[in-house]
Amino acid sequence: MNSVEGVAIASRGGAPSIFLSNITKAYGETVALSDVSLDLRTSEVHALLGENGAGKTTLMKILYGLTQPDSGQIKADGVALQINSPRDARAAGIGMVTQHFSLVKNMTVVENIALAIARTFSLDLDSVRDAVVAASTRYGLEVPPDAIIGSLPIGLQQRVEILKALMSGCSYLILDEPTAVLGPQDIDSLLEVITQLRSEAKIGVVLISHKMAEIEKIADRVSVLRRGKVVSSSLANGITSKELITLMVGEQESGVVLRSESQSHGRDPILVLDSVVVKMEIGGLNNVSLDVRPGEIVGIAGVSGNGQTELVNILSGTLSIDSGTIAVEGATLTQNTPQLLMRAGVGMLGEDRHASAVHALQVMENLVLDCVDNFATKVQLNRKKMLEHCESAINQFEIKATAKQVFGTLSGGNMQKVLLARLFSRKPKVAIISQPTRGLDVMATSYVRSLISKARLDGTAVLLVSEDLDEVLELADRVAVMYRGSVIGVVDGANASREKIGELMAGIVR
Amino acid sequence: MKVRFTLRSSMPWWRGPMLMGAAALVTFLISAIVIRWAGGSPFAAARYMFISPLQSKFGLTEAVLSATPLVFTGAAVAIAFRAGYWNIGAEGQLLAGTIGATLVGINAESLPRFVGVPLILLSGMLFGAFWALSPALLRTRLGIDEVVTTLLLNPVALLLITGLLNGPWRNTETGFPDSDVIADSTKLWIIWPDTRVHFGLAVGVVIIGLCWWFVGKMSGGLKLRAVGLAPGAARIAGLPVERTLLATALVSGAIAGLGGASEVAGVAHQLTTGISNSFGYTGVIVATLAALSFIGTLFVALLFGVITVGSFSASRALQIPSTIGELVQAILLLTIVSALVIKKYQVVWTRSKSQVRD
Numbered sequence: 088m089n090s091v092e093g094v095a096i097a098s099r100g101g102a103p104s105i106f107l108s109n110i111t112k113a114y115g116e117t118v119a120l121s122d123v124s125l126d127l128r129t130s131e132v133h134a135l136l137g138e139n140g141a142g143k144t145t146l147m148k149i150l151y152g153l154t155q156p157d158s159g160q161i162k163a164d165g166v167a168l169q170i171n172s173p174r175d176a177r178a179a180g181i182g183m184v185t186q187h188f189s190l191v192k193n194m195t196v197v198e199n200i201a202l203a204i205a206r207t208f209s210l211d212l213d214s215v216r217d218a219v220v221a222a223s224t225r226y227g228l229e230v231p232p233d234a235i236i237g238s239l240p241i242g243l244q245q246r247v248e249i250l251k252a253l254m255s256g257c258s259y260l261i262l263d264e265p266t267a268v269l270g271p272q273d274i275d276s277l278l279e280v281i282t283q284l285r286s287e288a289k290i291g292v293v294l295i296s297h298k299m300a301e302i303e304k305i306a307d308r309v310s311v312l313r314r315g316k317v318v319s320s321s322l323a324n325g326i327t328s329k330e331l332i333t334l335m336v337g338e339q340e341s342g343v344v345l346r347s348e349s350q351s352h353g354r355d356p357i358l359v360l361d362s363v364v365v366k367m368e369i370g371g372l373n374n375v376s377l378d379v380r381p382g383e384i385v386g387i388a389g390v391s392g393n394g395q396t397e398l399v400n401i402l403s404g405t406l407s408i409d410s411g412t413i414a415v416e417g418a419t420l421t422q423n424t425p426q427l428l429m430r431a432g433v434g435m436l437g438e439d440r441h442a443s444a445v446h447a448l449q450v451m452e453n454l455v456l457d458c459v460d461n462f463a464t465k466v467q468l469n470r471k472k473m474l475e476h477c478e479s480a481i482n483q484f485e486i487k488a489t490a491k492q493v494f495g496t497l498s499g500g501n502m503q504k505v506l507l508a509r510l511f512s513r514k515p516k517v518a519i520i521s522q523p524t525r526g527l528d529v530m531a532t533s534y535v536r537s538l539i540s541k542a543r544l545d546g547t548a549v550l551l552v553s554e555d556l557d558e559v560l561e562l563a564d565r566v567a568v569m570y571r572g573s574v575i576g577v578v579d580g581a582n583a584s585r586e587k588i589g590e591l592m593a594g595i596v597r
Numbered sequence: 598m599k600v601r602f603t604l605r606s607s608m609p610w611w612r613g614p615m616l617m618g619a620a621a622l623v624t625f626l627i628s629a630i631v632i633r634w635a636g637g638s639p640f641a642a643a644r645y646m647f648i649s650p651l652q653s654k655f656g657l658t659e660a661v662l663s664a665t666p667l668v669f670t671g672a673a674v675a676i677a678f679r680a681g682y683w684n685i686g687a688e689g690q691l692l693a694g695t696i697g698a699t700l701v702g703i704n705a706e707s708l709p710r711f712v713g714v715p716l717i718l719l720s721g722m723l724f725g726a727f728w729a730l731s732p733a734l735l736r737t738r739l740g741i742d743e744v745v746t747t748l749l750l751n752p753v754a755l756l757l758i759t760g761l762l763n764g765p766w767r768n769t770e771t772g773f774p775d776s777d778v779i780a781d782s783t784k785l786w787i788i789w790p791d792t793r794v795h796f797g798l799a800v801g802v803v804i805i806g807l808c809w810w811f812v813g814k815m816s817g818g819l820k821l822r823a824v825g826l827a828p829g830a831a832r833i834a835g836l837p838v839e840r841t842l843l844a845t846a847l848v849s850g851a852i853a854g855l856g857g858a859s860e861v862a863g864v865a866h867q868l869t870t871g872i873s874n875s876f877g878y879t880g881v882i883v884a885t886l887a888a889l890s891f892i893g894t895l896f897v898a899l900l901f902g903v904i905t906v907g908s909f910s911a912s913r914a915l916q917i918p919s920t921i922g923e924l925v926q927a928i929l930l931l932t933i934v935s936a937l938v939i940k941k942y943q944v945v946w947t948r949s950k951s952q953v954r955d
């Protein structure tokens with residue numbers, strides 16, 4: 088399926104050289120992996136698929152030494168490996184880019200790489216810098232060597248992570264949902280890099296992803312995990328996404344979202360932004376005016392970094408505005424603090440689910456965090472009521488977790504469902520939803536989208552920010568395109584063409 | 598050989614108690630070496646230190662008495678730490694509390710006792726909270742790290758006391774730099790007849806209960822824990838992070854100040870520069886040993902009381918330095934903290950790279 092090179096090669100990878108055999112790992116009651124075997128080859132892109140919570144991350148964490156299996160073995164070239172730490176893994180030629188980057192934000196690119204690769208006591212930054220430049224040309228991974236990490240967009244930070252792994256000499260590279268955090272352009276260039284690493288540097292890449300399109304595009308081999316078991320592992324050649332989805336979820340009906348007529352005609356807008364300005368060194372908002380009516384989904388499209396994050400932040404109250412007004416139901420807010428917005432009926436699903444929840448607290452505690460007082464009689468917490476609420480949310484939103492489970496141990500998709508449950512169970516008048524399906528599996532994605540459409544039918548005004556243009560087009564009644572911190576145009580969702588939106592995203596107004 | 602820690606996902610119920618037992622054993626073994634060195638018998642020392650205080654009424658009550666201020670400072674530190682507010686200033690806040698208490702105590706002649714006692718305790722609380730106010734404001738308004746500011750205010754409080762005792766509050770009878778004895782109407786009741794155990798202990802136990810109830814059972818407590826565990830997420834959920842931190846800091850200071858008032862009104866009955874035997878600093882140790890649990894704080898404080906009293910009798914009987922008590926407390930801190938780490942993390946010993954796991 089090497090459409091990139093236009094030639095289909097039956098098996099391009101070398102002979103299998105890393106074997107994971109009979110890996111089992113349980114976390115208390117949950118069996119994350121049961122008797123999983125998998126082999127990896129160099130010069131091959133091996134896609135790892137599976138629903139949220141299927142155990143993909145866990146398996147790769149074991150290979151990279153971030154956790155230990157309960158039983159099972161890892162062998163490389165016939166020799167049993169004892170991988171107790173990422174350091175052992177790197178010594179065995181295995182590198183990994185985890186979903187949460189491990190970069191020091193206020194150090195430069197070169198310093199960060201030096202931290203990972205320097206083995207001597209004295210530090211020769213100049214030679215590291217030369218090595219970085221050389222490696223980045225060699226692998227086609229352009230990075231600005233002297234930039235501070237925190238100032239780089241996420242796509243470039245990811246490149247630094249990849250470069251770091253490559254420079255410590257790995258011949259296997261594990262990428263855990265690398266495309267989940269990227270916009271469309273960055274995804275394309277990442278996929279190019281991956282193909283190049285495979286073909287030219289002969290690196291075996293393990294790619295975890297929920298996006299069928301990219302798997303079809305670049306995977307040589309596909310393994311599917313379902314509830315901790317490998318249900319299929321074969322060459323990617325000739326497998327359709329439909330078959331893969333069936334393998335992932337079993338024989339289930341996927342919930343189809345039917346688009347219905349907009350309910351919002353002639354109703355007064357409930358959320359109105361008027362010439363909002365946020366001054367920042369880079370980015371910021373520049374005279375943004377926007378309104379959302381009840382029962383309407385307004386989608387925000389745009390190349391990432393054109394003010395979407397700032398827009399979400401002012402509506403969650405974490406970024407204050409310099410001028411302009413925000414009004415909810417006709418009442419202008421004196422200040423956009425989280426509390427005032429929340430009281431006005433604005434609910435929020437942030438783009439970073441890890442930052443939106445307290446990992447060390449239980450699911451049920453996180454679920455009521457933004458309305459704790461509703462679960463207290465006088466001031467005393469009513470745990471029974473919390474538990475009931477949580478259990479009904481777990482049922483209604485099909486969350487695979489127990490009420491008392493610690494939030495941090497949920498899989499990504501289930502974390503997202505808990506946060507959505509938190510948002511919708513307050514019945515907000517306005518819901519600000521940012522990147523709702525990032526990192527979610529196919530089923531969960533369609534489920535989440537159907538939830539958003541349902542909220543719209545219930546009369547909620549939804550502002551949807553997503554880097555996935557298909558998602559915006561599927562859900563939005565109107566699409567507002569952002570460019571350089573302002574809304575450059577608003578098009579009707581039903582007859583929006585990708586071309587028109589694409590032009591607007593590039594800043595072309597006609 | 599290499600050591601590595603990985604997070605434990607589950608734990609049988611007995612592991613906690615077992616590890617604590619192991620920590621106690623290791624503490625004993627290490628202390629034994631030192632005590633031997635100092636020329637004493639470790640077993641005799643252990644008996645004097647841990648058993649004999651519990652065998653006589655005098656030992657027991659003295660232990661409870663020296664535990665009392667630690668109950669307050671331990672609770673003060675624990676509640677602040679739970680909210681992620683690193684208050685290292687319980688010492689200064691306790692000292693401020695003693696100033697507040699003395700101010701009321703030496704000026705409150707001819708009041709009924711049920712007015713005088715609440716008044717002196719309240720004043721201690723207010724002064725403690727006041728002492729905690731400026732670091733808390735600096736932290737919540739300007740983001741200035743509270744560890745340094747709360748710590749640096751501790752010697753300031755002591756200097757203030759020294760100044761007061763050498764100036765306006767110098768003892769009118771003896772001329773020594775001690776304050777006058779406080780009015781009878783503000784002295785705390787003795788709650789254990791014929792001993793020095795006073796009403797302050799009861800107040801401390803009530804404070805522990807209130808803290809436990811608040812943090813575990815109340816909605817405000819859930820907010821406090823969320824703020825402590827993940828301030829960013831708490832902010833996104835609309836919780837008033839800064840206000841929670843400020844309130845917790847003031848409550849923490851008030852509890853420490855109450856501890857100071859309890860010392861002045863309960864035992865010392867006057868202000869001296871030596872009123873606090875590092876109670877605030879020991880409070881940090883107590884709370885840490887209790888893993889920030891309030892009920893645990895109560896028990897660790899009592900244990901420390903026993904050790905304090907026991908180390909004096911051990912030193913008298915065996916002719917070893919009485920600092921042995923502090924030594925044991927310090928070793929206990931190290932072993933218990935290690936045990937807490939092992940409780941949370943799995944320790945993996947590895948020999949070399951290519952070895953087969955079996």
Ligand SMILES: Nc1ncnc2c1ncn2[C@@H]1O[C@H](COP(=O)(O)OP(=O)(O)OP(=O)(O)O)[C@@H](O)[C@H]1O
Binds near residue numbers: 118119145146
């Ligand atoms: N530290 C932990 N403690 C308890 N359970 C855990 C822990 N880590 C993972 N799990 C559980 O193990 C299962 C597999 O999780 P894993 O993160 O591997 O899923 P995943 O396939 O990567 O899912 P996603 O696509 O959502 O990232 C889940 O049910 C998860 O809740």
Ligand SMILES: [Mg+2]
Binds near residue numbers: 143144145498499
């Ligand atoms: Mg994962």
